[in-house]
Amino acid sequence: MREKAIWALGLLGAVVMIYNLHTVFLNLPDEAMQGAIYRIIFIHVPAAISAQVFFTVSLVASILFLVKKNHAFDAVAVSCIEVGTMLVLVNLVTGSIWGKSQWGIWWAWDLRMTSQLMCFLLYLGYLVVRPAIAEPTQRATMSAFIAIFAYADIPLVDLAIRLPNVRTQHPGAVLETGQMAPMFIPPFLVGILAVLLISTALVLVRLHQETSQREIDSLRRELHAL
Amino acid sequence: MPHGLSTAFAIARKDLRTELRTKESINASASFALVILVLFSFAFNLERDEFYAISGGLLWLVFVFAGALIVNRSFSRELPNDCLDVLVASPAPGWAIFLGKAMAAFVLLTIVEAISLPIFGLFYNIHWMDSAGPLVIIILLATWGITIVGAAFSAVIVNVRLRELMLPVLLYPILIPLLIAAMGSTTALLSGEQMTGDNFSYIRQLIGFDAMYTALALYMIEFILVV
Amino acid sequence: MLAVAADRVWKYFGDYPALRGASLEVEKGSCMALLGRNGAGKTTLLRILANLSRPTKGEIKTAIGKTGIGYLGHGIGVYDDLSAMENLLLFGELMGVADPKQAALDALDRVGLLRVKDGLAREFSRGMRQRLAVARAFLHRPEILLLDEPFTSLDDRAIAVLQSLLKDALSSGATIVMSTHQIREAMELATHVALLERGKIVHTGPQTPEMLLDPGWLYRTYGEAS
Numbered sequence: 001m002r003e004k005a006i007w008a009l010g011l012l013g014a015v016v017m018i019y020n021l022h023t024v025f026l027n028l029p030d031e032a033m034q035g036a037i038y039r040i041i042f043i044h045v046p047a048a049i050s051a052q053v054f055f056t057v058s059l060v061a062s063i064l065f066l067v068k069k070n071h072a073f074d075a076v077a078v079s080c081i082e083v084g085t086m087l088v089l090v091n092l093v094t095g096s097i098w099g100k101s102q103w104g105i106w107w108a109w110d111l112r113m114t115s116q117l118m119c120f121l122l123y124l125g126y127l128v129v130r131p132a133i134a135e136p137t138q139r140a141t142m143s144a145f146i147a148i149f150a151y152a153d154i155p156l157v158d159l160a161i162r163l164p165n166v167r168t169q170h171p172g173a174v175l176e177t178g179q180m181a182p183m184f185i186p187p188f189l190v191g192i193l194a195v196l197l198i199s200t201a202l203v204l205v206r207l208h209q210e211t212s213q214r215e216i217d218s219l220r221r222e223l224h225a226l
Numbered sequence: 227m228p229h230g231l232s233t234a235f236a237i238a239r240k241d242l243r244t245e246l247r248t249k250e251s252i253n254a255s256a257s258f259a260l261v262i263l264v265l266f267s268f269a270f271n272l273e274r275d276e277f278y279a280i281s282g283g284l285l286w287l288v289f290v291f292a293g294a295l296i297v298n299r300s301f302s303r304e305l306p307n308d309c310l311d312v313l314v315a316s317p318a319p320g321w322a323i324f325l326g327k328a329m330a331a332f333v334l335l336t337i338v339e340a341i342s343l344p345i346f347g348l349f350y351n352i353h354w355m356d357s358a359g360p361l362v363i364i365i366l367l368a369t370w371g372i373t374i375v376g377a378a379f380s381a382v383i384v385n386v387r388l389r390e391l392m393l394p395v396l397l398y399p400i401l402i403p404l405l406i407a408a409m410g411s412t413t414a415l416l417s418g419e420q421m422t423g424d425n426f427s428y429i430r431q432l433i434g435f436d437a438m439y440t441a442l443a444l445y446m447i448e449f450i451l452v453v
Numbered sequence: 454m455l456a457v458a459a460d461r462v463w464k465y466f467g468d469y470p471a472l473r474g475a476s477l478e479v480e481k482g483s484c485m486a487l488l489g490r491n492g493a494g495k496t497t498l499l500r501i502l503a504n505l506s507r508p509t510k511g512e513i514k515t516a517i518g519k520t521g522i523g524y525l526g527h528g529i530g531v532y533d534d535l536s537a538m539e540n541l542l543l544f545g546e547l548m549g550v551a552d553p554k555q556a557a558l559d560a561l562d563r564v565g566l567l568r569v570k571d572g573l574a575r576e577f578s579r580g581m582r583q584r585l586a587v588a589r590a591f592l593h594r595p596e597i598l599l600l601d602e603p604f605t606s607l608d609d610r611a612i613a614v615l616q617s618l619l620k621d622a623l624s625s626g627a628t629i630v631m632s633t634h635q636i637r638e639a640m641e642l643a644t645h646v647a648l649l650e651r652g653k654i655v656h657t658g659p660q661t662p663e664m665l666l667d668p669g670w671l672y673r674t675y676g677e678a679s
Contacts, residue, residue: 066449121399128395132387135467137509138453142382145450146396149378152442153400156435160403163410163431164424220468229549236546244534247573308528312589315503316547317519452507 006204013197020190028187037101042187044094046195047087048116053196054084054203055123059151062144071214074140077147078130079206083199085123091116109167111158118157122150136217230322237318237326241303242333251299252334259292259342267349277350282413285346286405289365290372290398292342293335297376298393300327301384310384320448328377328443335369357415364415367432368408371439375400378443381450407431455514456481456597456628457502462511464497471497473652474511479597479630484623484642486660487632488671489649495632496527496601498649502630503599515597520549523595525603529586533575537566537585540574541592548593560588564614580608587611591618598622600631604638612638640665650676 024042058080065073095113100106107113126146133139161168180188245251266284270277304310313323343365347354354361379396383389411421411428421429456479464472471494479485489495500506502513503524524530531540541560545553561567564584569577574585583606590598603615619629619642633639646664647657648671656675663670 066446118399118402121402125396125399129383129386129392132383132392133385134387135453137465138385141449141453142386145378145382145446148446149375149400149439149442152438153403156403156431156438159434160406160431163407163427165410165414166406217468221465221470224469233547236543240532240535240539240543243539244532247534306528306533308526308530309532311500311503311505311526311528312524312530312544313547315505315519315522315524316544317549318547452505 002204002208006201006208009197009204010201013194013199013201016190016197017194020187020194023187023190028184035101037098040094040098042191043195044091044098045188046192047091047094048112049192050195050199051084051087051091051119054080054087054199055119055151055154058084058147062147065140065144071136071140072211074143075207075210075214077144079203079210081123081126081147082206083203085120085127086202087195087199088116088120088123092120111161111168114161114168115154115158118161119154122153123147126150136214230319231325233318233322234326234329237313237323238329238333241300241327241330244303245299245330245334251296252337255292255295255335255338256341258295259288259338260345262288262291263342263346263349274351277352278417279413281350281352281416282409282411284350285343285412286368286409288342288346289335289339289369290401290405292338293369293372293376294394294397296335296338297331297373297380297397298390300331300377300380302380302389305384314451320451321444323451324377324381324447325444327380328374331373331377332370335373336366339365339369352416354416356418360421361412361415364408364411364421364429364432367429367436368404371404371432371436372401374436374440374443378439378447378450381447404432404435407435454481455479456483456517457513457515457630459498459502460512460514462498462501462508462513464494464501464506465509470652472501472508475649475652475654476511477647477654477657479628480645481628482623482626483644484619484629484631485645485647486639486643487630487647487649488634489632490672492651493649494652495649499524499599499601499630499632500526517596520593521596523590523593523598525586525590525598525600527601529582531574531582531585531589534573536571536573537561537577537588538570540585541588544589545592550593556592560592563591563618564588565610580611583607583611584614587615587618591622594625595622595627597628597630600629602632602634604633604636616642646671648672648675 020042024039028039030036030038058077061073061077061080065071065077092113095116096106099108099113126143129146130139130143133142160166266287270280272280301310304313314320343354346352376393376397379393383392383396386392407428411425411432414425414428415421419425458479459475459477461474461476462472463470463474475494475498477498487495487498497506501508503522503526504519505524532543535543538557538561541557542553545556550556558567558570561570564587566581566584566588569581574582577585587603590600598619604612607615616638623629623642629642631639631643640660643660645658646660648655656671
């Protein structure tokens, strides 16, 4: 039943995405200054927004794990962080492509991209350290701690990169999304929905896998205990 | 003095006493700082005056690399003879044990920085004495941030495989907002600017980082010590 | 009146249940010998009693606070780079002892280390380090002593010191829980025994002459087939 729900969600997300891409590529004109490449915004920004949603969910899940000690919360946290980090990577790559097309350089230390890069590094630490902890309760506890510390850093990063004379203040280029003309807004919103649906499906897949793993572990436990 | 705080000081004194007797991490850390200072001088082939532009960045890279070595030892020094067990089993509150270790790491890193700073001034011909007052404040603020977060992660990974490799992966990204402020303010100071106006935002950033992570770490360390 | 009770305590390490619903009641003023093979869960249970580890399920009931617990685990729990006196002063302060200096001197005298009180623990012989560990555990006159195989690998002098301290502690009303491999020195002191077999307490009761005379008797009578 749960698997069917995940499939349905993923399929719905795929359909919405395809519909949106169709709109974006065929129904919208090229943008005045940027040409065709501006369309990447319909993936680039939704990826960032979805990532933030999932990181926030992971923060709540981490706090709940520390309070309730229920491993289900840990499973939610790791699933959200894995998918969130992947979305940040999508954001970074699409941003880089956009930048190259617009300004001829693959990376400019502008505010948004730098902030996303920092986010990636913070959660990369979580993903690297987590498998190195063998014992599940310890692993979940330490992971929750790291996740909370990482999330708390994001606003500090955003403040820091706005300090005077920091490299982000003099970027080679700036990817400005700026004001959006009215005709772009509906596909933009639909794009956010599409990415959210697909990535939620991915989170649920990962969650299902994590929960199954725990079930296997506890069956193994029962076997050992016999 | 409230019991917890006096316990924290007792543990800080203990860490400092054992460290200053063996000088293991101070020697390693200071030597490392020296080597990096030399390496960086070959990395950049700049005119004397141009060095001022990278002075803050350079100095804080040296300090944070040296700092990682010191904070790594914070909790791992409790592993031989299972001393950590005795500390945790004692009535000493978890936050007091942690605070004591953070304070000791802070003092040790400050010692390494005090050794490195004159050498830095010497190698790069940077006249840091002119802005010594504000510079010391920035160094103390940023060093506290490094040691409080570093000690917290030291506790997190004390039982983890490949501890020395894991600490940098966790620590450096979290410290980036702190380091940006430390680097920027130090460069500004060494270039003759004051910490007023726009530059004061650096100080605000440092204080904000320190306040938030000190509170967070003290509150959450209890979850880490008894699993 | 109970000094401490474990109520259906489970402890998992990953897949492996080190304790499977272990229940134990320890009378105040008694000396309980906790017996069991290697891997039975003795160390795990003692650590939980000492507040070093949280049970996965079940609970520990005790009226004794952390100031009243003296713990001696496998590690000696003293700092190699501090002197004997400095070690005991520190632990005295941590345990809230009224006059740490006097208590430390008394403890060192009791274990025969007064003469070398300013020597670094690193420089001590093995027997001396063990006596220092014992001094630390008894320093604050604990209400309950939790000792994990304390007689294992002690030299004669250390054994004599430990036995003497344990007898004194018992006569002043302290409670002792001591895991052991039925070593004679431990059994002589014990008023009660408990047998831990694969994470469960399979027998608990007063010490009888049979147990003292025949080391394997308890395992044969109450243990599972070996």
